[in-house]
Amino acid sequence: MTRIADRLNAVRARIERACTLAGRDAGTVALLAVSKTFDADAVREAAAAGQRAFGENYVQEALAKQAMLRDLRLEWHFIGPIQSNKTRDIAAHFDWAHGIDRLKIAQRLSDQRPYDLPPLDVCVQVNVSGEASKSGCTPDAAPALCRAVAALPRLRLRGLMAIPAPITPGTDARAPFRLLRVLFESLKAEGLALDTISAGMSEDLEAAIMEGSTMVRIGTAIFGSRTRASDDVDSRA
Numbered sequence: 632m633t634r635i636a637d638r639l640n641a642v643r644a645r646i647e648r649a650c651t652l653a654g655r656d657a658g659t660v661a662l663l664a665v666s667k668t669f670d671a672d673a674v675r676e677a678a679a680a681g682q683r684a685f686g687e688n689y690v691q692e693a694l695a696k697q698a699m700l701r702d703l704r705l706e707w708h709f710i711g712p713i714q715s716n717k718t719r720d721i722a723a724h725f726d727w728a729h730g731i732d733r734l735k736i737a738q739r740l741s742d743q744r745p746y747d748l749p750p751l752d753v754c755v756q757v758n759v760s761g762e763a764s765k766s767g768c769t770p771d772a773a774p775a776l777c778r779a780v781a782a783l784p785r786l787r788l789r790g791l792m793a794i795p796a797p798i799t800p801g802t803d804a805r806a807p808f809r810l811l812r813v814l815f816e817s818l819k820a821e822g823l824a825l826d827t828i829s830a831g832m833s834e835d836l837e838a839a840i841m842e843g844s845t846m847v848r849i850g851t852a853i854f855g856s857r858t859r860a861s862d863d864v865d866s867r868a
């Protein structure tokens with residue numbers, strides 16, 4: 632087996648263990664492999680090991696990779712912050728977008744979604760750690776934004792997404808995920824047909840699964856660490 636296949640198996644085992652601890656069926660947590668900064672060959676390797684859904688943060692980088700992987704049936708998720716000038720490409724080339732935090736962006740994606748494709752699956756991103764620098768709408772603003780997004784014809788609101796602040800010793804790692812889950816449940820209770828909590832990364836997938844995550848987004852634990860250089864390049868995208 633390749634190194635990526637080994638790591639994928641290790642991540643799958645972590646998800647299964649966490650599900651067992653949480654009293655959940657492992658089939659209730661989807662694995663999104665975050666391939667940003669890694670090349671098409673790395674994606675191909677993961678696909679050969681059975682991985683189908685891939686997450687990307689940078690539009691140009693993702694389109695180049697997709698072009699090299701046309702022979703595979705993959706599902707592409709845009710998980711980065713969404714700028715207005717990128718919505719057309721995201722609407723045309725992705726199956727999901729997780730970072731919806733403004734109605735204007737959602738409206739553009741809906742208007743620009745090509746008619747030969749099904750509605751774009753989306754998640755509203757919520758800032759559950761309360762830091763000014765992070766993207767995502769405030770928990771208070773989420774219900775109104777979700778209702779408005781759910782009404783757009785060419786989008787299908789699937790649920791909520793969050794990127795909590797990194798775990799620090801002495802704090803409750805599950806608290807931000809719990810907040811997300813409470814919000815998710817209250818939106819469902821008011822009638823929105825949601826099925827996705829997109830939360831949990833390489834460092835905190837267990838805490839996320841304990842609090843109900845249905846989709847973990849894992850980069851480092853599958854593909855290895857990203858180099859500083861690529862992060863710098865990519866922050867321009």
Ligand SMILES: *Cc1c(COP(=O)(O)O)cnc(C)c1O
Pocket residue numbers: 665667688710711794832833834848849850851852
């Ligand atoms: C990079 C990224 C991930 C993956 O993070 P890892 O810590 O490498 O697992 C998940 N979600 C988003 C939004 C990201 O930008």
